Amino acid sequence: MSQPLYLDYGATTPLDPAVAAAMEPWGIAGYGNPHSAHLWGYQAKAAVELARDAVAALINAPPETIAFTSGATESNNWALKGLLTAPGQSRRRIVTLATEHSSVLETAQYLASIGAQLTIVPVRSDGLVDHGDLARALGEDVALVSVMAVNNEIGVVQDLAGISALAHGVGAVFHVDAAQGFGKISIDVEAMGIDLMSITAHKIYGPKGVGALYRRPFTMLTPLLHGGGQEDGRSGTLPTALIAGLGAAARLAQARMADDHAHAVQLRDRLLAGLTAQVHVNGSRTQRWPGNLNLSFPGVAVPLLSQLPGLAISSGSACAAVTGRPSHVLTAIGLSDGPAKASLRLGFGRFTTIDEIDAAAAQINVAVQRNLAE
Numbered sequence: 212m213s214q215p216l217y218l219d220y221g222a223t224t225p226l227d228p229a230v231a232a233a234m235e236p237w238g239i240a241g242y243g244n245p246h247s248a249h250l251w252g253y254q255a256k257a258a259v260e261l262a263r264d265a266v267a268a269l270i271n272a273p274p275e276t277i278a279f280t281s282g283a284t285e286s287n288n289w290a291l292k293g294l295l296t297a298p299g300q301s302r303r304r305i306v307t308l309a310t311e312h313s314s315v316l317e318t319a320q321y322l323a324s325i326g327a328q329l330t331i332v333p334v335r336s337d338g339l340v341d342h343g344d345l346a347r348a349l350g351e352d353v354a355l356v357s358v359m360a361v362n363n364e365i366g367v368v369q370d371l372a373g374i375s376a377l378a379h380g381v382g383a384v385f386h387v388d389a390a391q392g393f394g395k396i397s398i399d400v401e402a403m404g405i406d407l408m409s410i411t412a413h414k415i416y417g418p419k420g421v422g423a424l425y426r427r428p429f430t431m432l433t434p435l436l437h438g439g440g441q442e443d444g445r446s447g448t449l450p451t452a453l454i455a456g457l458g459a460a461a462r463l464a465q466a467r468m469a470d471d472h473a474h475a476v477q478l479r480d481r482l483l484a485g486l487t488a489q490v491h492v493n494g495s496r497t498q499r500w501p502g503n504l505n506l507s508f509p510g511v512a513v514p515l516l517s518q519l520p521g522l523a524i525s526s527g528s529a530c531a532a533v534t535g536r537p538s539h540v541l542t543a544i545g546l547s548d549g550p551a552k553a554s555l556r557l558g559f560g561r562f563t564t565i566d567e568i569d570a571a572a573a574q575i576n577v578a579v580q581r582n583l584a585e
Contacts, residue, residue, distance in 0.1 A: 215523040216567050220414075220558030221363055221391065221503055222525060226456075227416035227561070233459035234418065237452035245449050246441055255451045262458025269461045270408065271399040272425050278442040279454055282422035283390035284314040285435065286409030287357075289424055289445065290386045291318045293432030294355050294407070295327050300431070302354035304328040306383070308340055309543040310365075315357050315388055316539075328352070336545045338367035338494040346377050353383040360392030364540040364556060365494030366503025368396060375404030384430060390414055390422075394464030395471070395500055406430050412453070416561060417460030421453035471561055475502035478559045478568050485572030488579040493541060493554060504557045505541075511582045512549030518578040522571055525556045 217225070237258055243251025245259045260274070267274040280286045291305065305319045309331050316331075323329040332348050334340050340358070349356070356378035361368050371387060378385040386407040392398060393408075394415035400408060407430060411422035424445075426432065438446030464471070479501045483490070486506075493505040508515075516526045526538065537551035546554070557571065 215521050216571055217523045218557045218559050218563065218567070218571055219523050219525055220560045220563075221366075221556060222558070223413045223419065224416045224560060225562055226418060227460065227463060229463060230417050230456045230459045234452045234456040237455050241451065243451075245451055246439070258451055258455050258458075259449055262454045262461070265458040265461040265465075266410070266423055267425075269394060269398075269465050270410075270425060271401050273428075275443075276425055276428060278424050278426065278445050279449055279457075280422050280424055280442075280445060281420055282413070283312075283388060283409045283411040286411075286422050286424040287312070287314045287386075287388055288318050289432060289435040290407040290409060291315065291322060291355065291357065293435060293444075294384055294386075294430070295322050296433040297431040298433070300354060302352055302383070304330060304350070304353045305355050305357065306330045306332060306345070306348050306353050306378075307357040308359070309333050310338060310362055310540045311357065311359055312363055312388055312390070315359070319357070327354075334543055337498075338362060338365045338540070338544050339369060339498060340374070342370075342373060342377065345374065349377060349381045349383065351381055353378070353381055355384050355386055357386040357388065360387050360389040360398065361396060361500045361503075362494065362540065363391045364538055365505045365544070366391075366499040366501075367494040368392070368498050368500060371398070371405065372403045379404060391500065391503075394461060394468070395502070397468070400425055400427070407432075412457040412460050415460045415464050418453050418456040421450060421457050423457070467561070472501065474563075475500070475560060478502070478563055478565070479504055481565060481568045482557065482559075482572055485569060485576075486579075487576045488583065493544065493546070502558055502560045505554060506557070507541075507546065507550045507554040508579050508583075511553050511579055513582055514552050515555055515575075515578050515582070518581070519555075519574055521574050524558075524571075526552065526554055 243255040245255035375385045384406045393410040406427040408425040413419040434444040436446045541551035
């Protein structure tokens with residue numbers, strides 16, 4: 212059986228060969244612990260710091276504000292738990308959006324179960340938060356406002372600078388889950404007023420199992436992992452090869468951002484032009500990352516995913532794929548259960564070809580027409 216066409220870049224991207232090449236020296240030969248005080252350790256430490264510089268440069272941050280983690284889920288947990296439990300933290304409320312990733316929503320709900328307060332702000336039908344709604348949810352008791360840069364399911368891009376201004380207006384810390392935005396859209400933590408930001412490597416052609424948390428200086432966080440305290444409070448021996456991969460992916464993203472964006476626009480427009488049935492794009496048509504298309508088809512309310520074995524795509528986040536429940540993001544923007552379960556999320560990018568897009572459109576057309584005819 213041939214492999215299905217891979218159009219699930221929102222779940223993970225392929226590893227770029229240049230990233231694999233950057234990782235290779237540190238997988239076998241360069242096995243020194245980057246925390247060891249000898250030549251092997253110094254060499255590994257140099258590779259880690261080179262990667263730290265690359266990650267920092269991509270978001271206009273000082274290198275010392277970057278702490279490596281296992282990925283965005285850990286970074287999100289550290290940002291929320293670390294801030295709410297920090298010494299001297301008197302504010303007890305978290306404000307976030309209904310469309311956030313589960314690693315933010317569930318962490319916030321956990322904190323609420325042990326004494327914090329949680330306010331979840333709805334979004335408009337286009338997936339974007341109304342600034343008036345957000346402003347009304349804020350107050351002097353808010354410790355943290357957490358908003359995703361690029362939504363992992365519908366690809367919409369929130370107004371980070373505007374949201375930051377609202378959060379800072381009440382003295383709250385602003386956290387951004389940038390798992391889907393880092394390396395794809397321009398993010399400047401200084402210009403946008405971002406205090407904490409979670410990133411991961413495997414959404415930008417890097418390896419799985421590594422990410423980082425940007426922390427503005429003097430933002431106090433309780434450590435999530437206690438031990439040696441290697442990463443300014445994030446304990447654990449650093450995985451040099453994975454971190455070298457993240458650094459290489461960040462450098463490639465900085466060099467290729469404009470080209471990757473243009474390629475994604477071309478693929479998106481080609482796919483939409485190739486669909487013959489009436490189609491609805493879930494989320495804003497303009498304020499979005501072009502490498503994401505979340506589609507529903509009027510008149511189709513049965514799951515299409517099982518009817519498309521030739522395509523590696525999804526109907527929502529990879530994390531929620533096993534639950535069988537409709538996407539919380541799609542229900543938050545107003546879709547009922549049937550259309551939400553029938554929606555398709557397609558993700559494409561650097562290595563996707565026009566031929567693959569044409570083949571995907573043809574397969575989707577057949578499945579949709581079959582269901583409309585029944």
